[in-house]
Amino acid sequence: MLRLTKRSEYGLMALAFMAQSGQAYTSVREIVAKLRIPRRLLAEVLKDLSFSEIVEAVRGPGGGYRLTCPAEELSLARVVEVLEGAGTVAQCTDGSRCDLSPSCTIQEGINLVAQRVKSVLNDFTLAELSDCTTPRPQPVSLAQGLAV
Amino acid sequence: MLRLTKRSEYGLMALAFMAQSGQAYTSVREIVAKLRIPRRLLAEVLKDLSFSEIVEAVRGPGGGYRLTCPAEELSLARVVEVLEGAGTVAQCTDGSRCDLSPSCTIQEGINLVAQRVKSVLNDFTLAELSDCTTPRPQPVSLAQGLAV
DNA sequence: AGAATATAGCATGATTTTAGTGCTCTTTCA
DNA sequence: TGAAAGAGCACTAAAATCATGCTATATTCT
Incomplete structure (x- = not known):
């Protein structure tokens, strides 16, 4: 339906x-507490992002996830591709051929x-995505150099 | 999944x-014969497009559907909105508010x-969509003025 | 008037995708 | 060694999507 999945x-x-948490590791628990989204689902998503090296994970107390690269360098396209596969708009755009080709x-x-x-997704970075909305709760190191 | 529906x-x-058929009325039967897509489903889709006045219908022998406006003036956005509702990318973009707002x-x-x-969808017209691909089977009156 | 063509309308079933959840195991730090 | 946190595993439920059959109505042509 031309929509992103949950x-x-x-x-x-x-x-x-996480972008706002800077270098610190953020646990699933923390995220869930703030964002009020299903924990298990989020855990799975983060695991996938971790596998794709968009985030890195550390276990144990004080552990969690954090970005492997600055938010300015992470495109939505990359995230979306990891989480729902290639081929937007129609299935046949993922390289496979169409049945009714x-x-x-x-x-x-x-x-x-x-x-x-x-x-569009490629040009949109995570930095922009979070910048648009957040009232900038705390000064974030990564967002330092951006225009205000 | 950021995909269009069937x-x-x-x-x-x-x-x-239909764009290639110019002013002539095209019946569901004809379309199905050429495109090999499920007849009933197509009929429903065309009915919706007819309701939204993207096409006009005529019953009886020689009847069928045809575009109500030149293909150059019909944007994909309009078609998609009719066929799968407003709000692309995420549900909350359709004007409704998000549960986890x-x-x-x-x-x-x-x-x-x-x-x-x-x-993107707004800037893309039906004319462009069919132009990209078709080997231009017959000269179509509507496509006359286009660059070759 | 009647026959043939075509859309309109209606309800339902099957399949696929998506969303959501519980529990246990392993790693790591204090 | 105990607590914190991610990793792994399988399943259920709900929603969206896809597909289909049959009948009714409108139109044209003979």
Whole structure:
């Protein structure tokens, strides 16, 4: 339906939260407490993000997750691709071929649309995503150099 | 999953097909014969498009559907909105408010993304969609003035 | 008037995706 | 060694999506 899944939404929310926590490790518990999203689901999402090295995990007391790169360098496209796979707009845009390929007259067009949508996601960074909204609760080191 | 539904896909395919048929009315039967998509589903989609006055219907022999406006003036955004409702990217972008609104820190950001995605769809016309792909089977009156 | 073509309307079933959850294991730090 | 925190594992429930059959109504042509 041209919508992100909850996985992506939760993932992005969590990442935005982590972006504000700077270098510190943030536990699932903390995130859940603040954001009020299902814990187990978030845990799964973060595990996937960890596997894809978008975040890094540390176990044990004081552990949790944190970003592996500055929020300015993490595109939504990357996050979304990890959390819901390649191929936006239509399935056939993920490289696989369409079942009705021979009769489909709009394949190329759709691919072009998909490309543009993807570039929207590519140009949008996590920094921008969290910047848009947050009342900037505490000075965040990573967001230092940004225009106000 | 940031994907269009089959309804949208089928709808766009059918519209592209109609765009090539110019002023003539095209029946569901014809479209199905060429495009090999489920008839009943297509019929429903076209009915919706007819209700929204994107196409006009004529019953009886020689009847069918045809575009109510030139393909150059029909944006994908309009079609998609009719076929799968407003609010791309996330549900909360359709004007309704989010369940986790207070805790959601990325609302504004997501809305911005949605806006950009929507403008991609807005800028993409049916004419472009079918132009990208089709080997231009027959000269279509509506497509006359376009660059080659 | 009647036959043929075509859309309109209606309800339902099957499949797929998505969302959500419980419990145990392993790692790490104090 | 105990508490904190992620890792792994399998399943259930709900929602969205896809698909389909049949009948009714409108229109055109003969």
